[in-house]
């Protein structure tokens with residue numbers, strides 16, 4: 001490419017709301033007004049679910065998508081705050097402002113750069129080529145600076161980046177989580193080996209990157225491939241978990257447990273799920289795919305605020321998530337009424353059914369691949385009166401809803417939620433009744 005053509009390309013890249021938008025590709029819709037993004041997502045949901053509802057004779061419509069909203073100052077701190085009902089601030093022309101800074105988890109891969117430096121940023125869409133990112137409009141303030149600081153600290157300690165193509169080198173990734181309703185942050189560095197040169201000096205340099213860093217962990221992933229995390233994690237500085245707050249509950253999250261990326265919309269998602277549960281005194285709530293116990297505990301806490309005591313059982317196959325969930329039950333004073341089990345959710349329900357256990361309400365929040373026919377049959381065997389299905393992939397959810405219809409459930413409500421503005425991604429909360 002000629003210099004002039006390169007200049008033209010650089011200018012083109014630099015216009016638009018983000019200088020690396022075209023090469024990164026993470027926010028393909030960043031240039032589209034927010035209300036248009038929401039309308040497009042609504043249309044996509046109508047197209048995806050419309051045929052299914054017709055075929056099954058379901059009359060529930062699709063609620064309007066809940067987009068990200070700016071709330072009045074101090075609204076969240078008010079007692080009884082409801083993320084679905086509180087007043088929204090709009091721009092002067094009455095439109096929703098474009099969301100920024102909503103991703104509270106940020107990550108970078110590393111690759112070798114010139115003279116012992118480490119390249120960091122984002123993989124360009126569909127490749128493993130790193131696009132350097134000085135800032136990122138959708139990440140929480142301060143997150144990208146911490147990640148870039150990890151690259152500088154590694155270089156000054158002589159820790160080389162891992163080179164994927166030859167499977168040599170050391171530092172592979174860094175992941176930072178910034179608290180939303182806390183001033184804490186947690187940094188996890190992923191290396192190919194446990195032993196790093198000048199490890200102590202490196203950890204000291206990482207600790208100095210931000211006063212918010214309350215937990216610094218090292219995860220070891222020696223295996224080639226795309227999986228970011230490996231099997232071994234050690235806490236190198238600070239506490240073993242970071243604290244955050246959602247819907248009036250305090251949650252402690254360890255470095256490898258699942259915790260949602262967009263906390264503002266997580267409150268919306270969870271609030272919709274809690275409404276769908278419609279819990280009554282003495283109900284048994286089974287929270288499957290429960291991660292750190294967040295959905296079930298938020299539901300139990302809200303029921304308690306309304307004078308309703310429920311029994312909560314959470315199931316999750318990641319043992320770190322279950323350790324967090326037990327801790328979270330204690331922190332929120334809900335341990336007397338809850339238990340958490342590290343097990344495959346399907347095996348747990350089959351066993352529970354064979355022992356005659358009773359479930360009133362089932363919550364499920366599977367990964368993108370959705371659930372399985374075995375899970376759905378096992379869910380039917382514990383016979384909950386309601387099922388609340390939270391999904392990060394409506395395509396697999398639509399498939400699973402059809403399977404739930406076959407075992408006697410019908411949809412009563414479906415609400416899309418915008419967890420990832422500027423992308424085509426949509427999450428949904430579906431409520432099913434027998």
Ligand SMILES: C[S@@+](CC[C@H](N)C(=O)[O-])C[C@H]1O[C@@H](n2cnc3c(N)ncnc32)[C@H](O)[C@@H]1O
Nearest residue numbers: 258259289290291316317318344345365366367
């Ligand atoms: C989308 S996350 C949801 C976590 C949690 N509900 C939340 O909102 O933070 C899905 C979780 O399902 C867990 N998981 C995946 N397959 C599972 C299975 N077969 N049995 C139990 N848990 C599973 C994953 O480890 C992950 O924590």
